[in-house]
Amino acid sequence: MINDKNSQGIVDIIAEYARKQSLFIMAYGTGCGAIEIPPTLTSRYDAERLGIRGAATPRQADVLLITGYLATKSLKRVIRVYEQMQAPKYVIGFGSCTINGGMYWDSYNTINLLDKYIPVDVYINGCMPRPEAVIAGFEKLKELIQSGNALGWKKYEDNLEEYRENQKKVIVNWQMPDYNW
Amino acid sequence: MDLLIKILGALATVVLAFTVGMTYGGLTRKVIARIQNRIGPPWYQNFLDNLKLILKKEAVHHGFMQHVAPLWLIAMSITTLMFIPILKDGAWFTNFNFDGDLILLLYLMVIGSLGMALGAGQTGNPNSAIGVTRGLTQMVGFEIPWVMALVALMIQYETTSITGLMDAAEAQGTWLVFSSPFATIAAILAMPGMFRYSPFDIVGAPAELASGPVSEFGGKYLSTMMTSGAIFAFVKLTLYVDIFFGGASNLVELVVKTFILYMFPVLWGAVSPRFRTEQAVKFFWGWPVLFGIIGLIQASF
Numbered sequence: 179m180i181n182d183k184n185s186q187g188i189v190d191i192i193a194e195y196a197r198k199q200s201l202f203i204m205a206y207g208t209g210c211g212a213i214e215i216p217p218t219l220t221s222r223y224d225a226e227r228l229g230i231r232g233a234a235t236p237r238q239a240d241v242l243l244i245t246g247y248l249a250t251k252s253l254k255r256v257i258r259v260y261e262q263m264q265a266p267k268y269v270i271g272f273g274s275c276t277i278n279g280g281m282y283w284d285s286y287n288t289i290n291l292l293d294k295y296i297p298v299d300v301y302i303n304g305c306m307p308r309p310e311a312v313i314a315g316f317e318k319l320k321e322l323i324q325s326g327n328a329l330g331w332k333k334y335e336d337n338l339e340e341y342r343e344n345q346k347k348v349i350v351n352w353q354m355p356d357y358n359w
Numbered sequence: 360m361d362l363l364i365k366i367l368g369a370l371a372t373v374v375l376a377f378t379v380g381m382t383y384g385g386l387t388r389k390v391i392a393r394i395q396n397r398i399g400p401p402w403y404q405n406f407l408d409n410l411k412l413i414l415k416k417e418a419v420h421h422g423f424m425q426h427v428a429p430l431w432l433i434a435m436s437i438t439t440l441m442f443i444p445i446l447k448d449g450a451w452f453t454n455f456n457f458d459g460d461l462i463l464l465l466y467l468m469v470i471g472s473l474g475m476a477l478g479a480g481q482t483g484n485p486n487s488a489i490g491v492t493r494g495l496t497q498m499v500g501f502e503i504p505w506v507m508a509l510v511a512l513m514i515q516y517e518t519t520s521i522t523g524l525m526d527a528a529e530a531q532g533t534w535l536v537f538s539s540p541f542a543t544i545a546a547i548l549a550m551p552g553m554f555r556y557s558p559f560d561i562v563g564a565p566a567e568l569a570s571g572p573v574s575e576f577g578g579k580y581l582s583t584m585m586t587s588g589a590i591f592a593f594v595k596l597t598l599y600v601d602i603f604f605g606g607a608s609n610l611v612e613l614v615v616k617t618f619i620l621y622m623f624p625v626l627w628g629a630v631s632p633r634f635r636t637e638q639a640v641k642f643f644w645g646w647p648v649l650f651g652i653i654g655l656i657q658a659s660f
């Protein structure tokens with residue numbers, strides 16, 4: 179569903195402004211790209227001036243930042259974390275590994291395209307992307323939020339079966355409740 | 360008509376406390392950012408965070424107690440706010456200023472934490488349980504010098520009411536910080552424990568306990584707790600200013616005094632690592648208690 183700017187009421191515009199200016203990130207940093215997150219958040223690049231700050235738990239987070247490759251084992255945790263987050267929630271895929279597998283594309287236990295398993299709103303290209311690129315990715319996410327187009331969480335709710343099917347294909351021993359928010 | 364004005368007065372007080380508290384929160388983040396050589400978020404960042412949290416479309420809870428814990432907290436914050444004289448001589452709406460006294464306030468101020476403890480317990484998150492234990496332990500630590508300081512004042516000026524203490528300061532012409540310096544030092548040293556900045560951030564303990572008691576609270580619950588925290592910060596600061604620093608006769612004076620006072624735990628926190636629980640308690644039972652005892656001795660002679 180494309181929600182163009184003209185159909186947003188004043189309340190929506192204020193709400194989306196608050197949402198985009200206050201992004202609590204949950205950094206899922208098992209990939210090597212995670213090393214670029216500390217400089218992004220600390221003194222050198224200071225993401226806090228843009229309203230981006232770390233969240234301690236999934237319940238408080240808005241953005242799930244997947245930094246790099248995901249082993250099928252850790253995908254399970256990512257799904258749990260994602261489902262525990264409170265909507266509206268966004269996902270940023272960080273690094274080539276989340277887009278096409280990167281240098282792990284033919285590995286036996288990593289996934290190649292993150293979007294098949296959880297809905298990604300923004301990809302940040304690079305192996306690994308520098309903090310400038312990360313911040314540019316966040317700016318893109320902010321644009322999407324303001325225009326009401328960052329609707330990955332809705333897509334996930336609507337197509338839950340499809341996502342589940344994909345997830346169960348790679349996660350061999352699925353021992354989770356079928357929905358865990 | 361009278362009642363209407365009273366209700367409006369109470370509302371105005373809450374709005375004032377909320378605005379000042381949230382702004383202080385934002386300014387604190389700015390100050391800490393400048394200390395770390397960053398630019399930092401704008402001063403209104405906390406308002407945006409709060410707005411975003413309340414606009415979240417979901418907020419899960421795991422049971423009744425978790426559902427009401429944030430309400431409990433905010434109810435307690437607003438109740439304590441009602442008993443605090445905001446300005447001297449009733450220059451702001453008086454609410455219940457003259458009905459309550461310090462002893463009632465001492466009880467009220469801990470009730471919120473207890474409600475929070477029950478709520479956090481129900482989430483079943485182990486981090487919450489550890490956070491709650493630490494919080495209550497820390498409270499045992501700082502409540503002792505804090506109560507000692509207040510009891511010293513009560514003995515010295517033979518009144519338990521806040522307005523009574525303010526009148527005493529007016530009558531003797533100096534702030535109580537000069538006439539009861541030891542009690543003041545004890546109370547001020549207990550203050551970082553109440554505000555939970557480093558080195559006393561053992562309850563939330565970012566990166567260690569994943570924000571402790573609040574770790575399972577999101578969306579509107581977190582927003583309510585943030586609001587309550589802002590109001591309660593204002594309450595505590597105003598109480599300190601009222602008791603020890605002669606109160607304030609207008610809002611500007613109040614804001615200046617409370618902000619300077621607030622910078623004490625903030626700046627200390629900005630340059631400190633975190634204590635362990637027993638170190639925190641040891642700190643409070645050391646110098647602050649000693650000053651409390653001296654204050655008590657001074658008060659009884």
Ligand code: SF4
Nearest residue numbers: 209211246273275305
């Ligand atoms: S994209 Fe490159 S840097 Fe990022 S996780 Fe993959 S291999 Fe590592």
